[in-house]
Structures are given as C-alpha cells and as structure tokens.
Amino acid sequence: MRKPARFSIAVSMCVMLGIALPGFAQSYPDKPLRLFSGFPPGAPIDSLTRQIGAELTKSWGQPFIIENGPGANGIISADNCRKSANDAYSYCMFDRTIPLLPYLYAKLPFDVMRDFEPVSNMVYTALALTVHPSVGANNLKELIAAARARPGTLNYASLGPATTANLLMGWLKKQESLDMTHIVYKGPPDLFRALVAGESHITFLGVGGFLGFHKAGKLKIIGISGDKRSPLVAEVPSLAEQGLTSIDTRVWFGLFAPAGAPRDRTGRMHLELKRIFAIPAFSEKSLVAAGFEPIANSPEEFARDLVRDRASGAELIKISGARVE
Structure with a gap:
C-alpha cells in the first residue's frame, strides 16, 4: 500500500510544479x-x-x-x-x-x-488622426481652427456609427462645437480611396494603414492616439502631447x-x-x-x-x- 501512496504524492508534487508525466500530460487542445x-x-x-x-x-x-x-x-x-x-x-x-x-x-x-x-x-493599436492635405492642418489645434473657419464643409470618415473612430470624432465635434459631417464607408479600402481622392477629409484609424500615404504626401498624419508616439511615425506628437488628455483615445x-x-x-x-x-x-x-x-x-x-x-x-x-x- 505504501508504493501507491508514494506514487500519488509524487504525481501531486509534479502537478503543483507543472512537470508533465507520461500519461498525465494535458490533452488540451486535442481538436x-x-x-x-x-x-x-x-x-x-x-x-x-x-x-x-x-x-x-x-x-x-x-x-x-x-x-x-x-x-x-x-x-x-x-x-x-x-x-x-x-x-x-x-x-x-x-x-x-x-x-x-x-x-x-x-x-x-x-x-x-x-x-x-x-x-x-x-x-x-495606435490610431492616427489623419487629414487630406486640402484641410491645411498640421496638428490638432490647426484642425479645430480649420473646421471652425469652414463650418459645414469638412467631413470625417469612419467604418460605422459604433466604431471608435466615430465616437472619438463625435466627441471632438461636440466638445469644440464643430460643424462637420460624418460619412460611413463599408471597409478600409473604400475609406482610403475616398480620403486620398479628397472626397473625405478626416479620419481616425490604425496608423499602419496610412504610412505609405503619409510618406508620399497624399495624406497627413497629425496626431497619434494615447500618450505615446508611435515608432512608425516618431515625428508625429501624440494627442496627449497636443492637449487631449481628458479621454483615453487608445484602442x-x-x-x-x-x-x-x-x-x-x-x-x-x-x-x-x-x-x-x-x-x-x-x-x-x-x-x-x-x-x-x-x-x-x-x-x-x-x-x-x-x-x-x-x-x-x-x-x-x-x-x-x-x-x-
């Protein structure tokens, strides 16, 4: 009777220490x-x-x-x-x-x-506040000024009313009393095409999708969500650096x-x-x-x-x- 007892204790010790035993290895996942x-x-x-x-x-x-x-x-x-x-x-x-x-x-x-x-x-994921060059903004402050100077003429793009991009842009619109139109696109490719063509003016989506357009001068990234700069566009200040600290803009x-x-x-x-x-x-x-x-x-x-x-x-x-x- 002693041998099974010692074996049981040994198994228990191995389980506690996370050591696999033949026949006792975890089977998950097995499909x-x-x-x-x-x-x-x-x-x-x-x-x-x-x-x-x-x-x-x-x-x-x-x-x-x-x-x-x-x-x-x-x-x-x-x-x-x-x-x-x-x-x-x-x-x-x-x-x-x-x-x-x-x-x-x-x-x-x-x-x-x-x-x-x-x-x-x-x-x-770092979101990039991105604008078409025609907006004439290089940072958040200039974007707000441009929207105030051209009420009802600028629009912002998102992938749906419940997306983070729309919520954050809607928040900015209300906080700064801006008159901008919201346009919804079915997917990123449609949104990117509209933004590069100047049909849409502003958006707030993942930074990775805009790098090529930003470097080519077709679009301009003017802010990065959160309190850290993105290593992908280290020259662009975070929104927190630009004074937007009252909400968490990370996704x-x-x-x-x-x-x-x-x-x-x-x-x-x-x-x-x-x-x-x-x-x-x-x-x-x-x-x-x-x-x-x-x-x-x-x-x-x-x-x-x-x-x-x-x-x-x-x-x-x-x-x-x-x-x-």
Whole structure:
C-alpha cells in the first residue's frame, strides 16, 4: 500500500510544479480551435490573428480556424461565438467598442459582461488622426481652427456609427462645437480611396494603414492616439502631447471565450499568447511594425480593464451623442 501512496504524492508534487508525466500530460487542445472575428479579411487585426494562429498551430499541432463575420459592428460574429460550446475551443476577437454596445443599441442578443469570459487584452493599436492635405492642418489645434473657419464643409470618415473612430470624432465635434459631417464607408479600402481622392477629409484609424500615404504626401498624419508616439511615425506628437488628455483615445483588441469556458484552458491560451509575443522576430514584425503595442495581460487584469473602459466609454458616448438605434 505504501508504493501507491508514494506514487500519488509524487504525481501531486509534479502537478503543483507543472512537470508533465507520461500519461498525465494535458490533452488540451486535442481538436481544431475556432476564432470568431467581426473584422474583415485583410484588416490589420485579421492579419495579426492569422499570424498568431500559425504560431498556435505550430506549438499545439491543431488547426486554428478564423471565421470572419464583419458587419453589424461585430454583433453577428459575437452572437455566433456566444452560441458556441463553452469548452475553450471557440474564442472571439473584440475591440474596445464591445463593452459599449449596450449604450449604443436599444437591444442586443447577448449581455456583454455576462455571456463572455475575458481571456486576454492582447494589444493596443495606435490610431492616427489623419487629414487630406486640402484641410491645411498640421496638428490638432490647426484642425479645430480649420473646421471652425469652414463650418459645414469638412467631413470625417469612419467604418460605422459604433466604431471608435466615430465616437472619438463625435466627441471632438461636440466638445469644440464643430460643424462637420460624418460619412460611413463599408471597409478600409473604400475609406482610403475616398480620403486620398479628397472626397473625405478626416479620419481616425490604425496608423499602419496610412504610412505609405503619409510618406508620399497624399495624406497627413497629425496626431497619434494615447500618450505615446508611435515608432512608425516618431515625428508625429501624440494627442496627449497636443492637449487631449481628458479621454483615453487608445484602442485595444482582446480575446474572449463563451461564458463558462474552463479557466485552466483559457489560462493556457493566455500563457501561450504571452509566449508568442515574447518571440523577438514575431514581436518586431507582427506587432511593432504593424503599429501594435503588445499587452497579453491576464484574464483577471483584462476583466478590470473592461469595467474601467465601460465606465469611461459611457461618458464618451453621452458626450458624442452616438446612437445606432
């Protein structure tokens, strides 16, 4: 009877120390994983998730299938994720607007805070306040002056009423009493074409998409979201440097799972994200060069972020006056 007892103690010690034993190795994952993404194929965050998926497949030996479901501000994709089995084989990719949806829509098919488990706030992305050269602005102060001098003639572009770009521009419009028109485009390619052609004048989207146009002089980046400059355009001051400190202009992209997913499995996903982000080549090429700031925080830390952002976002929506329904 002593030998089994000693064996049981040894197994327990190995489990506590995280040492794998033959026959006791964790089997997760033992089948393909899915990611529901409300972002279109080819978008910067879509490219990043596909590169993460390739690393996960290399490490875990299982396919990582991405199901893009753009449209309706990600609501359809999120609802499909909610309806999936909560076995940690299905995940969802959301951005900063997800905890704000209840303030924008009169009715949703899910409860954001109840129906999803936060896994990790993966990255922050730098947004670029970008203008067409015809606006004649080199910074935020000059943009506000140009809009005041030409009431009703300038417009700003976004990908939808519930997007961060529209919320932040709507907030600026209200705060500074500016008369500008909001134009919605179906996707980044349409928005970029309109902006370069001068049909649209201002937008606020990921910095990576504007670098080529900025360097060629076709568009001008005049501010970077948050309180840090982007290494991609280090000469452009942050919006905080330009005096915009009353709101958090950063945008995050985070990983979620359907509520009730096993914590040990989602915890493994979080640790694997941290490992991937720590790979120097991956960090430099897939994160920094694409305008992403790696975070990969824990589920507990991410849960606190959501509570904070929901409170600050509610105030942002109230001031901007944004509403979808």
